Amino acid sequence: MQDQALMQEPAKKNLNPPITMEEQPSDPPLEIAFQHLLDKGDDKPDELPVVKEAELPLIDLNQLQLGESERQACKQQIAKASREWGFFQVVNHGISRDILDIMRAEQMKLFKKPFEEKKAYAASNFSSGSYRWGTPSATKISHVSWSEAFHVPLNDVIGSGEHNNSLSSTMEQFAVNVSELAQTLADILADETGYSTRIFKETCVPSSCYLRLNRYPPCAINDQMLGIISHTDSSFLTVLHQDGVGGLQLVKNGEWIAVKPNPDTLIINIGDLFQAWSNDLYKSVEHRVVSNPMNERFSTAYFYCPSHDTVIQSGHDEPRVYRSFSFGEFQKQVKQDVCTLGYKIGLSRFLNN
Numbered sequence: 001m002q003d004q005a006l007m008q009e010p011a012k013k014n015l016n017p018p019i020t021m022e023e024q025p026s027d028p029p030l031e032i033a034f035q036h037l038l039d040k041g042d043d044k045p046d047e048l049p050v051v052k053e054a055e056l057p058l059i060d061l062n063q064l065q066l067g068e069s070e071r072q073a074c075k076q077q078i079a080k081a082s083r084e085w086g087f088f089q090v091v092n093h094g095i096s097r098d099i100l101d102i103m104r105a106e107q108m109k110l111f112k113k114p115f116e117e118k119k120a121y122a123a124s125n126f127s128s129g130s131y132r133w134g135t136p137s138a139t140k141i142s143h144v145s146w147s148e149a150f151h152v153p154l155n156d157v158i159g160s161g162e163h164n165n166s167l168s169s170t171m172e173q174f175a176v177n178v179s180e181l182a183q184t185l186a187d188i189l190a191d192e193t194g195y196s197t198r199i200f201k202e203t204c205v206p207s208s209c210y211l212r213l214n215r216y217p218p219c220a221i222n223d224q225m226l227g228i229i230s231h232t233d234s235s236f237l238t239v240l241h242q243d244g245v246g247g248l249q250l251v252k253n254g255e256w257i258a259v260k261p262n263p264d265t266l267i268i269n270i271g272d273l274f275q276a277w278s279n280d281l282y283k284s285v286e287h288r289v290v291s292n293p294m295n296e297r298f299s300t301a302y303f304y305c306p307s308h309d310t311v312i313q314s315g316h317d318e319p320r321v322y323r324s325f326s327f328g329e330f331q332k333q334v335k336q337d338v339c340t341l342g343y344k345i346g347l348s349r350f351l352n353n
């Protein structure tokens, strides 16, 4: 009826000014997704326990340029932190402040675009599914990630000839630099197991890696919301640059620890592939981000990964904790679990039995 009434109204001049870019919302409709789950009867997120705040082990990579004893000591610190924490932070990592700042500025510019434009931008520049927000498959509020992200296979950006915009050239420059750091660390970690390998140099080239630009909008509706739900990374290792807002938490000895933010360091964490390759010596640790009621937060994660057909063999001697699997097979399983269950199962799917 109302439609009819509208149709019968005489055409008149539209007195409303056109919607300007600024008025189009840039946040994804997270509150609608949240409300939808509330309406379905899921009343609140799981209660988050109080957590202790701690600083990650801090490693000065300048030691690698000094004498043999400093070099050895530094390598041991890296391996120890990877066994005991699965996480550490580094200074003097060789990535210039300029590169980090330009990457962050481009990232902020991208997220400021209206929501519809972000979707269109990702569709025309990156592989399908690169722009993500919330958790479309979530059936419980505790499975919702209060964030948006561009999760970009670097193959979309690297070697594609001339860049048509400053974001993709910045991403390429960032990736090439961070990839060198990741390879240095991966080689050290492999050496410390007693088994040197060429796997990283040969298969983890920048174009097989992923860059994830994360934005966590403030979340005032519930102080128990997670910015990213608990997960492990599927990479060999991840290089993370976060701002000063804080919110990253990880599991240590069965307890959640809040990581004290330090935007002057880079965080390194071990991913599932390194845990499998090292036969559980290095730990791919569960981590998550808690939302902040007032401040938006940004982070940039570089996932150091091999080509899809690379086979990961667990350990060098029997007993091997995991069966051999290709990275492509692992990714497929993760995707399937996230679609059907709303979360990732990960390495336990590949246990040897």
Ligand SMILES: O=C(O)CCC(=O)C(=O)O
Pocket (backbone or CB within 6 Å): 212, 214, 228, 233, 240, 242, 248, 287, 288, 289, 298, 299, 301
């Ligand atoms: O934003 C963060 O601190 C962590 C991000 C993260 O865990 C991820 O992108 O996998």
Ligand SMILES: [Fe+2]
Pocket (backbone or CB within 6 Å): 231, 232, 233, 287
């Ligand atoms: Fe992560």
